[in-house]
Amino acid sequence: MNNLWKTHEVNNQFDELTDYNLFATDTVMNEYLKQYNLENYISILQNTGAKLGTKESFEKGTRCNLLGPTLKAFDRKGNRIDQVEFHPDWHYFMSEAKKTGLISFPYENNQKGRWVFAAMNFILQSQVEPGALCPATMTQASIPLIQKEERLWDELKSKLLSREYDERDIPVKDKKSIWIGMGMTEKQGGSDVRSNTTIAKRSNILNTGYKEFLLTGHKWFFSAPMCDAHLVVAQIEDNGQLACFYVPRWKPNGDKNPIEIQRLKEKIGNNSNSSSEVEFKNAWGILIGEEGRGIPTIIEMATFTRLNCVLGATAIIRQATVQAYSYALKRMVFGKKLIDQPLMRSVLTELALENEAASITSLFLADNFENSDSSETAKAFRRTITPAAKYWICKKSIEVSAEAMEVFGGNGYVNDGIMARLFKEAPVNSIWEGSGNVMCLDVLRSIKKDPNDLKLVFDYLLEIAQKDSGLTNQIKVLKQWLQDNIETNFEAKARLFTEQLILIVQACLLLKHSPKEVFQAFYDTRLNSTKQGHFLGSNVLTPEVTTIVLSRIINH
Template identity: 50%
Template sequence: MTALPAADSPAGIPADVLAGSAQTHTVFNQVPDLAHYNLFETDATLRTALDRVGGGWHAETLSTFGARLGQPDVQAWAADANRLTPELHTHSRTGERIDQIAFHPAWHELLTLLRSQQLQSLPFAQPRAGAWAARTAGYFLQSQIESGSLCPTTMTFASIPVLRKEPALFRDLEPRLYAAGHDARDLPWREKTAILIGMGMTEKQGGSDVRANTTVAMPVRGEGRGAEYALTGHKWFFSAPMCDAHLVVARMGAADGPLSCFFVPRFRDDGSKNPILIQRLKDKLGNRSNASSEVEFRGATGILIGEEGRGIPTIIEMATSTRLDCVIGSAGLLRAGLVQALHHARHRMAFGRLLADQPLMRNVLADLALESEAATLLMMALANAFEQADDDPLAAAWKRVVTPAAKFWICKRALEATGEAMEVWGGNGYVEEGPMARLYREAPVNSIWEGSGNIMCLDVLRALQRNPEDGARILQDLARLANGHAAVRAELASLQAMLREPAEHLEASGRRFAQGLVLTAQAALMLAHGDPESAEQFVASRLGRQHGRVFGTLDADSGTLLRIANRAWPA
């Protein structure tokens, strides 16, 4: 007996045929998410550098932290915090001005993770040899997972040396700044167990030119350091407005008065809200999990920090630390992009072979690996310099001169490298469901924040002008590290010749000098501390042929390229 077609089948097509046609293909050759891996244990360059500069005592903690960061739930927090962005609530239901910011719970989970590692205070809370390197390594690991939560962490960290100079205030701040926990409650800072500190410098008319600021501070009570003032004015980039207090630059007494620095809490000591009115949140390209804002001060209470009229030097002290964090954060983006590219290439087939087995792709991956390794070595060398700077003139020279040069170069390389890593993924990297689009959007902020490229290069030259002996110290140290390598020796001679040029010509060549200084420093560090094969490839590509702006142009055989990539992240 012949079965009749189902009554609702179009054109009389049997139901079993229709059911089968619903499946047109099977899913294969798609790359699984990178998860369940240890960010610390898989990074030989980081582990070796940590030991070398005295931070090995922190390795076990970093290993536990690295394993936690590689778990899917932490990666989901990062995605959620950037997709479900902060919301500003200026008023309560009944009309009171509250200026509160609501965050997705994932944001608070990320901050809890950061605080558990004391990344906002480690060298100050645990002052021992290698503490700067230990904190740098932890910050580097978290930056590979999520960047927005690093902003208030960095500012809090940078505020500590400034605030420690105010003993009366710091006695109450210290336990809350050093706390290994996160307190999300919107309360006066004295009622909290842990606090965050932000910064307020930039105004509409000034940008990087803080001397153009017009916010005015009028005296209210007391004189000198610790006196109370009322601030009136605005800030164009106020990061991050949910912090418990901010260090703010304002003019003393009049629009043309001297610039000073003030501690401005969200709440006054009587528990009332300090009149810091959030006008709006910035709709940013990246760093979307973190709130940045425009604010007005309408007689906001501020406490004078430091000496009157010394606001710029006070803020510069903070900026030096935040610039180091820009270097670390961008080095973290380089590492994250490299690892994602390697993971993808080792799983994705094209034209009958894994991408990782194809010669040109191997060249790209190896080149990205060299860039990441050199950035990591420089990052750790700078961390060590920050720790030693008070007692060692060479370390102080590295801190003053190489930090802005590294911020200039490594932050720019992160822009290019994250784009290249996205290209390894192809179209899959361009969609928001994966991590590559967020990595790429994050990359520009470190180049812009705390001084864009030209500012950094000019700061390099100013540092050398103020301390002419610094240049000689650094170049001699690089020569020592390179152990007479011909290419490094030639680059050092070129840098020395540039320093003898007229000031105006040298300023016009500031980017070329800063780039040359960083590449020479990275080459010397690779020769001194890296794998010899990788070091020679770095020197040949970056110095010997003045490496251009395209990854994948190494002169090396396939075996060398494979070894470089495998050393970066074991297959």
């Protein structure tokens, strides 16, 4: 009887790719480590990639996004507790971020390649569940600031660098490891932190020996509220100067700090992670850095968080490209597999080019973060190219994830699949820590503040580009354009300059690290006058070059 009402056979339907090693299949990562004699990291990353790539791991990522956090403002007796409850799978990914050294490794030692290792670790984990990497990013970025506060660093060092996950909501002194969040933006200002109205009043209420303050005001985006402490920008009451404060969730005397969660944000993506609106009601905090130096202090932290925005966007590009390519290998359309359809090959080839360019740029930037204390050129790239890369790669991740979703058709446009999740996640990296316009303006500020930074960048690029006359000419043309335009309404042209700059950087890095066919394909479709179209897939390469580029998506 059941067979009588069986209306059809299900065929030509395929699940997203799982049960594969995210690291072992990544051509760019493996080549980069070998090129720079960093093979000692391969076995660790192999283990991480294998664990993250299991079907169970991807299912955990799906669950903790579909079943996101909930606010529990009061206990059953009516006491204010301001707790956020998470799905158990969220804690799994938080634990992995700690255990694998994603947060702590760059600060544990001076081992060569430590920042590249951390960057690869971040890209791998972010492909499966990026929400947990928001508190991981803020914690990692807070460490350089806290290191400058000798006494506070002595108290927190072991907890910040611990690889043990401690989810308990108790005072910092009683915890094995801790997380640090950020509280910067307010309703009236957003990225304009100088307009903040939260007031910090001097106090010595707990007699800790620190410069104590009581904060009153609000934060419009407070991420993530269950962190053990937050770095907060506020205006000092008696002099109006902005400063940065360390504000713990629990006061040193064991009382809960009066930071009240008003609500959790209903975000488009990043649903496993909690972002909140809060009010400070004489919340206790201590001064970090100098009075009047709140903005420079927080910008220093933002430099690190912006790198992780680039890494997160790279992870989205990587995972979207891998999933689209894998699906195209199996799906039959109009009598052929998708991968054999000429137009689909053009689309996938351009996804592959974006994947390789973003990956190389991310790892190169991580290397420059590691070497910026000893190299002026590395410092110049860190200051000038980090915001340029954040602007470009984060926006490219939105485009790539949308194109990759189309490969799946309607199956990609459902919330319980990874393609829709990648697409909805992509915009947050572009918005968080400064939107596109802010990034381009930061590039301009950097080159105006210290013109030598851009000179060092151009000198480095010209040294690479000497192998290719066309690329060399592109650099010279951009230098001349800058000279002609820097004094004439330059701010309005910031996006144009930033786009051309980062494309040249990516082309140079591909020339240095990738097969010549990959570089030439990127150059011809992004910089050369032979560029044919605007959307991904509208540029046609030879069948031979297409095959080479596609072969690099999944390392066999």
